[in-house]
Amino acid sequence: MPTLTVNGRKVTVDADASLLEACRKAGADVPTLCNFDGLEPWGGCRMCVVDMSLASWDDDWFKMVTSCNHPVEEGMTVVTDSERVLATRRVVLDLLLARCPDTPLIQQLAREHGIEATSYERNPEPTDCILCGLCTRVCDHIGISAISSVGRGWGREIAPPFNEPPPDCVGCLACAEICPTGHITFTTSSLSRTIWGKDFEMLRDEKTGEAVITRAQAEHFAKRSGVPASYFEKSDRSKRRELAKTFEKLQVLK
Amino acid sequence: MRIESFDQFAAFQAEATVRDESRSRKILVCCGTGCLANGAKAVAEAFAHEIAERGLDTELKLGVTSTGCHGFCERGPLVVIQPEAILYTKVKPRRVPDIVEKTVIGGEVINGLLYKDPSSKQRIETYDEIPFYANQVRVAMRNIGRIDPTDLMDAVAHGAYAGLAKALSGMSPDEVLDEVEVSGQRGRGGAGFSTARKWRSCKAAAGDRRFVLCNGDEGDPGAFKDRSIMEGDPHSVLEGMAIGAYALGAHEGFIYVRDEYPLAVVNLQLAIAEARKAGLLGENIMGSGFDFDVKISRGGGAFVCGESSALMRSIAGKTGEPRAKYVHSTAKGLFDLPTVLNNVETWAGIGAIIANGGAWFASMGTEKSKGTKAFSLVGKVKNTGLIELPMGTSLRHIIYDIGGGILKDRPFKAVQTGGPSGGCVPEELLDLPVDYEKLTEAGSMMGSGGMIVMDDRTCMVDVARYFLAFLTEESCGKCVPCREGLKQMLAIYDALVEGRGREGDIEKIETLAACMQLGSLCELGKSAPNPVLSTLKYFRSEYQAHIEAKACPAGICRALTAFEITEDCDGCHACTKVCPTDAISGEKKKLHVIDHDACISCGACLDICPTESIRTLPKVELAQREVV
């Protein structure tokens, strides 16, 4: 298990840990916008940059890297708040604020970094999407890939194919829930759900009447796991009740 | 015939040489993209027709060969008559019977078709006497223009696959690696990483399956050496890759060719098919037991795919988004397997390095940059085209001796190297010897060898804006500094060229540049500020003029520039014909006038005026005049 020095503090982490994990373990505050535990790091937002020096390098030679996807090594020295690291984060936030001037999360982060208003040209069509790619990555991760990035560069956006209701979407809401700025909107009720312009039928727990999952998602899970679709329609409350009954029976037996 | 042993290969070489030497005369017609555009195909067909009609092919043992690019594209179509190496430029099909009659049969030189040296105004008879060619040393481009790229036998007669035969028959993979190390060759794609070190690092990676890739995504605007190599001598690329694969123990290769190079794709496909048929690619090459095959992957039109990780994603059928390279592609590259990616020119040099020895290559060039380097010399220079020179040649020699100086003998201003990742080198650095380190020190880079010469009629703010606009369109959009930073920087430049520049803009540009250099994910974003910073470094006063005086000193930025006609005008009407908005009026042989309200400041009149009697002035001066 490699030992690193982060902001002067020694910290030991697993060999397969990321530099970000090491920094956080050492108590350093490294902000991120496109990182999410369980998803492969992406390195797009550049907020998690740190200064890093390998044991074999000259003491004063540091390289700026993104900590989310950088491997750890024995004897690494890391500085998470050097002047150039902070300056880079500030410009990144300043740029994001120009893109998303009305987005509370970005306003908040910018303020924390001393930026009240963007220095750059304000986006004439403000958006909440920061293009962190979390939605498409989580969608890929669960094996659906209903949405993707479209176009490139400044014109890049997240959309379903042909900007029409995505045929592959199962209405699981993972994209909306992972979105850090609340850009992806949806409506859901005990009967139906709508996201990306696609309508879904909800499966209701036959005992409690609660709507727990879309039919499409239950079928997707059933197909992937081999468990019957009916398993997924039970609400948590139903499952707890069943569990309680099982325990009751066990008590009786005793 | 399939070659199944080294002896058979030697016999094939001998046969090819005999065929080549038996031709007492050869007519080489350049059929590169440039010459084809100028009608070279019709010229080649006219020769074939004329010769068949006169029955000269049997009588004189004459051969007509359609070759790859001779590099002198501006003068195309080019025709070379061997063995004298007489070079005819701008040949039209109707001149063909004349050429056959007088030169091919009669041995007489047709003066009017010869190249005229722009400086001495002298007609020059042969290829080797022309300064453009005389000063070159060709390694990667050794056979371009000399062979028919679609004829394997012709290539073999000129040495193709001799390096591969030498490696497979008498060298161990490690010996091949050692020889490449001795050559000191560094990557010809831009960054200049040592070829041998890259190969060794891949070879050390775990796993049995590995790939060799060829980067033919020559995206730098202003560079076309890789296109010419792929079109004109595709076998040199295949040979290099096969040698590399042998050294690394790889059996699969991909050539990634950009979509904009259709002829390169065709010629590579033909070359691969021919090489496979002859047993020079595929299973058991030359009976050595070594297997290697190559596939072509056509790019979809994205500059960022020249970046290694984006290129590999693109070959895998995905969008060209780079990834962090904290784990090198030599360990985890294409399909997450160990991969060596080299540029076209790098691969093309390998065969020659093995055949002639690494020491031969290392004897050319400078201490740290060995060998020769191909450049595309273009822009406002008299002789534009493709050249290959030893590393360390001075910019002055390249631009003035080979390039023949600046068009219309205007003053030189800067030379842009390295494409959008490079920078502009000013006049005071003209004596700079060109190698990787020297260009980087000057704030530019080698890149893929584009050299774009700029004269005083080039605005450096406009040039920087041009590259920003290019990159804004080409950024993949994955990381914030590149995607958003380029967009904002371009907005500042738009303001500068339109006269809306404000104090503090330069500082804003510098802050953004620092963030992009440090914070961007890949080299596209990291190097994007180079054109900006180099023009700021050497031409800061031009920026200040745009901001403070609202004037473009070069008279290029339209919103700031007005045109007027001076007393020297002889009323030739040339300008009235080219003016797109009919803003110029005046009777023939009398002084003309420009209507400033109708003029869109395009500069067409200035470019065409034979008496140089059109001048530019800042628009603000015009306004001041009206006030007075």
Add this chain to the structure above:
Amino acid sequence: MAEHPCVDLSTTEEILAHYPHEEPSLIQVLQDVHRAYNYLPCDVLVRVAEVLEVPLAKVFSVSTFYKAFSLEPQGDTIIKVCMGTACHIRGAGQLVEELQRELGIGADETTEDFTFTVKTVNCVGACAMAPVMIVGEKYCGQAKPARMASYLAEGGNDED
């Protein structure tokens, strides 16, 4: 996708038969499809996604990422104006303006009668003949705005 016109899928099937049915074939297949139909019709993309077993969203993503692909039908003749550096400093911008005047369309636009589509492309590697314009398959070197009409008429190159 009812509003899009249906296209004949048999060409697509022929193209797909030439490639292994896997993701690395995607860009190659799209290139061929684009050549055959002159754009990427959406029915074709759906079919390609199905056969290559690539999610439709990824096919759409790739189709919009690369500049060689168009999702809209294009004109019979495609005019590409090279925007490389050499062409830029030798006046490529004026060629685009002249096309705007001559045809009434800007970059990435198609004439109403679907005769021409104008595209600006990054360096085509013919820098020595800058500025360069490609009309259909024909390269026009040292192109001059004043000769635009003749380039469009015959895709002819400059005889001067």
